[in-house]
Amino acid sequence: MSTSHLPLNALRAFEAAARLGSMSAAATELGVTHGAVSRQIKALEDRFGLPLFERHPRAIVATREGAQLASDVAEAFERLQIAVSRVQPGPLTLSCSATIMMRWLIPRLPKFKTANPSSDLRLNISFGDADFVHDEISLAIRTTMYRPPPSAIAETVIQEEIGPVCNPDYAARLGCSQLDDLIHARILVNATRPNAWSEWAMAAGRPDLRLAPHEIYGHFYLVIQAAAVGLGFALAPFILVEDEIRSGHLVAPFGFVVGPHNLQLWMASHQSNRPDLKAATNWLRSELRSVRANR
């Protein structure tokens, strides 16, 4: 089968189904009905004369050949997309966690827009692994808790500084003269960083300090919000509470210490020639470097 007669659309439908593990999901992604995807995949299987999926009542599982094909085809489509995006660069897409987005990036966007008036910007909320090609991400802020994917170039920008923060009245009520006072405090925890408190205790030179969690929240900004209204202590990176501390809504009676993680910028390597990406990288790098607790 020569290049001239590759069943391109069928391969795309197949790749999506294999990646998502579902024809219906692939159909949604492609903006068609599940029947269309089913037919395309059937046609592909007929053409190859072998099954690409095992059908189970609630799921499809790629066969050995199907999995191999899907992986190879996915890489080829990824390259195609990169090729096209070079000709048609989309908006500059910044990705970071919901919390950094809400508490740090969005408040600074007007400044960014002023500094980069011609930038066509789009925001993407995600944390951890990022698919730079599929999600068309240009630039991401991540911690070294995660490794950059092969399609991205990582650059460490700053060490994360972490510390316990709470409502000023709560701090006054509790009395915060020494770290051990925290034992009597309500400890608020973020589910995505379950070890944060013990990491902090280690960094603060008190690895013996065992603090039992009172509440666990799914998002960092919920933890911070809870702390701000006096429900206890959140353990927060300075970058996420900088504004509240300046405004007096939060206090950090024990200051901040350098934690075990670094903040990185991940740049889409296939977009590294975009001038707007370079500008945005420079701007973010410099803004992030100015985030330092007054410890």
Added chain:
Amino acid sequence: MSTSHLPLNALRAFEAAARLGSMSAAATELGVTHGAVSRQIKALEDRFGLPLFERHPRAIVATREGAQLASDVAEAFERLQIAVSRVQPGPLTLSCSATIMMRWLIPRLPKFKTANPSSDLRLNISFGDADFVHDEISLAIRTTMYRPPPSAIAETVIQEEIGPVCNPDYAARLGCSQLDDLIHARILVNATRPNAWSEWAMAAGRPDLRLAPHEIYGHFYLVIQAAAVGLGFALAPFILVEDEIRSGHLVAPFGFVVGPHNLQLWMASHQSNRPDLKAATNWLRSELRSVRANR
């Protein structure tokens, strides 16, 4: 533009047109009319909002963006094709020059078929550069006059042995007691190896021997045929005249010497797991190694 909405068919038409430098040629390759290709490319240009080709009355020339896109897209399609051919291996395709094909490979095919009865074989005539992916070539015989493409793994099999050959009556008439007798002979030349005679003179230890060509032929087998009917001396690799020398239709009064080129096998790297390719490679390697002049 996300992967889900890449204009795959238009990109394929565009890639073919860019590669062939002509929409009509692309249309032929794709098995459609030139109008279809013209429309696809137009649609692509409209979509990107920029011209991909400069139109000239007799030719199209890719713009800077077009050339970049074509090259990237070509690589992606090449990967797609490799991915598909892994699932659907086509026939085992052997490529060599017309002369090796006619005079060496085809006479030995019955032997090959006996040794590899299950092989589905296809022959491809070409020399010099080979596009292993597009032409679906599995294995090629080439000389070191050419470099293997990145998609192929080269293995040197044997040193080419070259020598002047002619019709036995012609040799008798001329009298061939020493190399200088060639000065009075009619020298036949193959256009694809214009330096062969001087390379041979060098290899034979007589770099001073200048032999003026009398006739130039476009194909090696024409040169050999001309020599066989008594029109003069051909300078031939032993592998191409082995059978004629055995049968007495040609003689090599000055024997053969190791020439400047090696014979190589080029294997399609993306097919290296095919068992039939391994078998064919082994068979060809061993048959080629048995080609040695009795010098």
Added chain:
DNA sequence: GTCTGATGTGATAAAAACTCACAGCAGCAA
């Protein structure tokens, strides 16, 4: 000046892809 070999395009035909609606399947819960 005409011919030639290429591409562009309007109208129309063919093919491909898609939708819809329903069927079938097996896990799950009552």
Added chain:
DNA sequence: TTGCTGCTGTGAGTTTTTATCACATCAGAC
């Protein structure tokens, strides 16, 4: 068991895309 759910498969019919055909246009070649 029985019905419910979430998925995939498929016949019939429709929509959309793509291709063809026939002709137009262009500028260099002869």
